[in-house]
Every structure is written in structure tokens, then in C-alpha cells.
Amino acid sequence: FTQLTVKLNSPFTDQKPGTSGLRKSTLQFEETHYLESFIESILCSLPGVRGGVLVVGGDGRYGNKRAIDIIIRMAAAHGIQKVITTVDGILSTPAASNLIRINKAIGGIILSASHNPGGLEGDFGVKLNGSNGGPASESLTDEIYNYSKNLKEYKIIKCQSNNSFSLGKYKLASMIVEIIDGIDDYLDLMKRIFDFDLISSYINNDFPIVFDALNAVTGPYAKRLFVDHLGATAETVRNGIPLEDFGGLHPDPNLTYAKDLADLLLKGNLFSFGAACDGDGDRNMILGRGCFVNPSDSLAILAANYDCVPGYAKGLSGVARSMPTSSAVDVVAKHLGINCFETPTGWKFFGNLLDANQITLCGEESFGTGSDHVREKDGLWAVLFWLQILASKKKSVSEIMKNHWLFFGRHYYSRHDYESIPTEVANSLYSRLSNMLPTLIDESFAGRTIKNADDFSYTDPVDSSITLNQGLRILLDDGSRVLVRLSGTGTQGATLRVYFESFVPSDGDITQDPQLALDPLIKSIDSLAEISKRTGMSAPTVIT
Numbered sequence: 001f002t003q004l005t006v007k008l009n010s011p012f013t014d015q016k017p018g019t020s021g022l023r024k025s026t027l028q029f030e031e032t033h034y035l036e037s038f039i040e041s042i043l044c045s046l047p048g049v050r051g052g053v054l055v056v057g058g059d060g061r062y063g064n065k066r067a068i069d070i071i072i073r074m075a076a077a078h079g080i081q082k083v084i085t086t087v088d089g090i091l092s093t094p095a096a097s098n099l100i101r102i103n104k105a106i107g108g109i110i111l112s113a114s115h116n117p118g119g120l121e122g123d124f125g126v127k128l129n130g131s132n133g134g135p136a137s138e139s140l141t142d143e144i145y146n147y148s149k150n151l152k153e154y155k156i157i158k159c160q161s162n163n164s165f166s167l168g169k170y171k172l173a174s175m176i177v178e179i180i181d182g183i184d185d186y187l188d189l190m191k192r193i194f195d196f197d198l199i200s201s202y203i204n205n206d207f208p209i210v211f212d213a214l215n216a217v218t219g220p221y222a223k224r225l226f227v228d229h230l231g232a233t234a235e236t237v238r239n240g241i242p243l244e245d246f247g248g249l250h251p252d253p254n255l256t257y258a259k260d261l262a263d264l265l266l267k268g269n270l271f272s273f274g275a276a277c278d279g280d281g282d283r284n285m286i287l288g289r290g291c292f293v294n295p296s297d298s299l300a301i302l303a304a305n306y307d308c309v310p311g312y313a314k315g316l317s318g319v320a321r322s323m324p325t326s327s328a329v330d331v332v333a334k335h336l337g338i339n340c341f342e343t344p345t346g347w348k349f350f351g352n353l354l355d356a357n358q359i360t361l362c363g364e365e366s367f368g369t370g371s372d373h374v375r376e377k378d379g380l381w382a383v384l385f386w387l388q389i390l391a392s393k394k395k396s397v398s399e400i401m402k403n404h405w406l407f408f409g410r411h412y413y414s415r416h417d418y419e420s421i422p423t424e425v426a427n428s429l430y431s432r433l434s435n436m437l438p439t440l441i442d443e444s445f446a447g448r449t450i451k452n453a454d455d456f457s458y459t460d461p462v463d464s465s466i467t468l469n470q471g472l473r474i475l476l477d478d479g480s481r482v483l484v485r486l487s488g489t490g491t492q493g494a495t496l497r498v499y500f501e502s503f504v505p506s507d508g509d510i511t512q513d514p515q516l517a518l519d520p521l522i523k524s525i526d527s528l529a530e531i532s533k534r535t536g537m538s539a540p541t542v543i544t
């Protein structure tokens with residue numbers, strides 16, 4: 001094998017990772033030297049590369065195998081001792097996190113643009129995880145970005161490219177490439193947390209379930225889990241084969257992009273439970289017959305019912321949620337007498353709390369829930385958690401939700417996304433609102449008074465690092481909140497996210513439609529921030 005040093009005419013200056021890795025159009029990643037440049041910056045910044053073990057895999061989208069091949073050849077040129085990858089390169093984000101941990105790897109590279117569409121017209125992405133199995137910290141991704149801006153060359157082994165990954169082991173220069181089944185270890189972990197016998201007998205006795213993999217990474221996992229291990233029928237898993245373009249689907253499990261599944265549960269009566277995951281398997285959407293579980297409520301319900309799950313029988317050390325996630329879990333934490341932390345958006349901010357054993361469960365409003373079993377959010381784990389609660393309580397999803405609100409009160413909650421707004425429009429709307437914040441305190445808003453208005457900043461309780469500018473908050477005197485953020489995962493123009501939350505105690509009206517309950521907040525922020533006026537959009541693209 002010859003090792004090549006490829007010289008660049010000029011470095012790429014746009015390789016700044018966002019909320020979750022570097023995400024660009026597929027075509028951008030196809031540009032000569034683009035992917036290689038980012039991988040070089042990673043391999044020159046990540047600690048322990050020489051002699052270390054690296055986990056590599058992805059969600060199966062277009063470009064997945066080509067990227068794995070390039071990473072393997074670059075890893076060998078950088079003195080990595082072993083790359084662990086998987087059959088067909090298929091590896092979900094939570095399963096990758098687990099592999100990093102059990103193999104004591106220095107980290108992992110996950111090829112995914114998560115919930116963004118795939119294929120030649122879609123997006124591609126590269127996520128880096130560290131040795132704890134979690135997304136790289138801001139300081140490391142900043143270092144990688146700075147490195148990429150001055151990159152002059154990259155190192156790669158010259159050999160035939162390889163696009164077929166089947167079980168086995170081979171050597172490339174002095175590096176070992178081990179191709180394993182990416183599913184077994186993950187399912188073993190699930191078996192250690194949940195009671196598979198109980199879940200199996202429940203779902204096979206008049207409690208039919210359906211799972212939509214949206215033609216993305218969870219298909220093979222879900223088939224082995226639900227069909228082979230839990231004995232459900234083969235039809236339980238829909239869209240179960242990972243496709244390079246996800247069959248044209250947008251693998252974002254919400255009511256808009258997973259509409260077929262939502263219709264099955266909300267309009268039909270064939271199933272008692274439905275769930276879907278996103279492109280890389282870290283998000284989950286939970287549906288019951290005739291009902292949708294808001295992700296913020298889902299986190300609260302998992303926390304309140306932790307004792308149904310054998311893996312958490314010893315109790316929760318604490319919980320955490322991202323800032324825009326509703327406070328439903330805070331109320332549960334208070335009841336349980338444990339701490340609840342509020343972090344910025346993005347799973348990387350939970351890593352330190354999990355490592356320090358300060359929290360056991362955590363989640364985000366964006367359909368992400370997880371625990372200390374790995375260092376990523378975990379879609380199928382959340383589905384199993386729900387099934388375990390349902391099987392233990394022998395109740396329907398809607399009964400579980402209603403009982404929860406009757407005990408804890410209800411946090412009406414919604415997120416409105418305005419996608420593909422011209423960047424200048426989004427930036428000027430955002431900075432105008434940001435500049436207005438100090439003048440808003442004590443003003444009236446939606447029939448209430450603004451108690452505080454600021455840009456969220458976070459001091460990590462473990463390492464005291466400070467993260468500024470994490471989203472605009474308007475906090476009202478009755479505890480209601482309206483939040484505004486710009487997405488850090490989109491690739492087309494800008495996406496504006498507006499979050500609404502309002503609490504009704506258990507003796508209040510807990511049966512309203514959230515959009516109606518939140519309507520005064522929705523109208524007030526539209527007039528204050530001039531959202532429809534400035535974007536020209538009369539309604540959000542996605543409502544959760």
C-alpha cells in the first residue's frame with residue numbers, strides 16, 4: 001500500500017459543525033476533497049488517534065459506503081490501530097454510541113444528516129462522537145473547525161475503493177478493519193434494561209403495535225427486535241429496508257413527515273400503539289390509538305414511571321431537559337425529590353451530566369429521549385420504555401397520559417417551525433427581537449406580564465464551561481414561556497423555531513387542543529416578532 005499526501009489548493013472555510021455535526025447537501029460532500037478535508041481535521045484533532053480504535057458507520061443514505069471507505073483509508077494513514085464498522089455500513093446513532101463504549105474506542109464517526117432527507121438531492125452529514133460515546137464537545141468541534149480553515153493537505157492510503165461490507169476482518173497497511181453485525185450488541189443492551197417477556201406477552205395479546213422505520217436505519221434493528229425477539233408479526237415494521245434516498249420519505253418522525261403512520265393511529269383503529277424513528281435512529285415519535293404523545297410529555301411520563309423498567313429499578317439520580325423542552329419533567333423531578341437540569345439544545349450538553357452520574361434520564365422536545373445506557377438519544381429504547389410502561393400498567397397510551405395530567409397538571413406545549421426562510425430575513429427578524437428583549441420586561445403579553453426576557457446562556461455544572469446565545473426567552477408571570485431559536489441543523493436557508501408552553505394545574509381544563517390553549521401566545525409573538533409579515537408565511541411548515 002502506498003500512503004498519499006494530497007495537497008489542497010485552498011482549504012474549505014465552511015466546515016463549521018452545527019447542533020449535531022457537519023451537515024451539507026449531498027452534492028457539497030461529493031465535491032473533490034470536501035469529505036476528506038473534514039475527516040483530516042477530525043483525525044488531527046481527536047485525542048488518541050495513533051494506536052486507537054475508531055467506530056464508523058451510518059444511516060445508509062447515499063454516500064454512506066463511499067464515506068466509510070474513505071474514512072477507513074484515512075484512518076490507516078493516520079495510524080489508527082483498528083476500525084470497527086458494520087455489515088453494509090448500517091449503524092444507528094445509539095448503537096454507535098454503545099459500540100464506542102463497549103470497545104473502549106477513542107470515538108466514532110457517524111455518517112448521517114439525521115432527520116434531513118437523503119439521496120443526491122438531499123443532505124449528508126458527518127457526526128463525531130468522543131470516547132464516552134457522546135457527541136463531541138463544543139470545544140472539540142471548534143478546534144476541528146479552526147483546523148479545517150487552515151488545512152493544506154490530507155493523508156490517505158491508496159488502494160482499490162471498497163463498497164461492500166460483509167462480516168469479517170482484514171488488514172489495511174498495519175490497521176485492522178473489523179466488520180461486525182451492528183445490531184446484536186445493541187439488542188443485548190436493550191435486553192439488559194427491559195423485560196422482553198412481559199412486553200412480548202402484552203403486545204401479542206390484543207395490543208397490536210406498528211413501527212415505521214421510514215426506509216432509514218432502524219428497519220433492520222426493528223425487525224430483529226419486534227419480530228424475532230418480541231414475536232410480533234412481520235407487518236409490524238413498515239418501510240423496514242434502509243434506502244439511499246429513504247424512498248423519497250423525509251425521515252423526521254413527526255405528524256407532518258410521518259403522516260401515514262399518524263393517520264393509522266389517529267384515524268384508524270387497527271393498532272393500539274404506533275412509533276417511528278428518524279434517519280439515524282435517535283429520535284422517536286409515540287402514538288396511541290387516537291392520540292399523539294408530545295415529546296416533552298413523553299420524557300415526563302418516562303421519568304414518572306421509571307420503576308416499571310427493571311434497568312432503572314434502583315432509581316433515577318436526576319433528570320435533564322433542553323431549554324425549549326416543556327417543564328413537564330421538572331414537576332415530576334420535584335415530586336421524586338431529584339434534580340432537574342436545563343441545558344441548551346443538542347445532546348452534547350447532556351454528556352457531562354450523564355458521565356458524572358448526575359442524571360439518569362434526559363430529553364428534548366424534538367422527539368429525543370435517552371438515558372445513561374448510552375450517550376445519545378435513543379429511538380427504539382424510548383419505544384421499549386413506553387411498551388414496558390403499558391405492559392406493566394395494562395393501560396392504553398391515552399389513559400397513561402390522562403392519568404399523568406390528572407396528577408401533575410398539564411403543560412400545554414407546541415413548537416412551530418418555519419423552514420427554508422431566506423437567511424437574511426431570519427437573521428434580521430431574530431436580531432430585531434433579540435435587541436428588543438431588555439425593553440420587554442414588565443410589558444404585557446397575551447394578557448399576562450413579561451417577567452423576564454433574555455438570551456439563554458448555560459454554565460455546565462460539571463466543568464463550568466459557559467455557552468452563550470442559546471435562544472431567546474420570553475418568560476411570563478404565570479410561568480408560561482415563548483422561545484425563539486434558529487435551527488443549527490438545516491441546510492436550506494434558515495429554519496426559525498418558535499416554542500410555546502403554558503401550564504394548567506390538575507384541577508384546570510386539561511382536555512383542550514394545544515393549539516387553542518396556546519393561541520394567545522401564538523398571536524402575541526407573531527405580532528411582536530412580525531413573523532408572518534417578515535417571512536411572508538401565513539402558517540408554520542411543521543407544527544408539533
Ligand code: VG1
Nearest residue numbers: 019020114346347364366487488489
Ligand atoms: C435539532 C433539534 C435538537 C436536536 C438536533 C439534533 O436541532 O431541535 O433538539 O438535538 O436537531 O438531532 P436544531 O438546531 O435544528 O433545532 V438529530 O436527530 O439531527 O441528531
Ligand code: CO
Nearest residue numbers: 114278280282
Ligand atoms: Co437523528
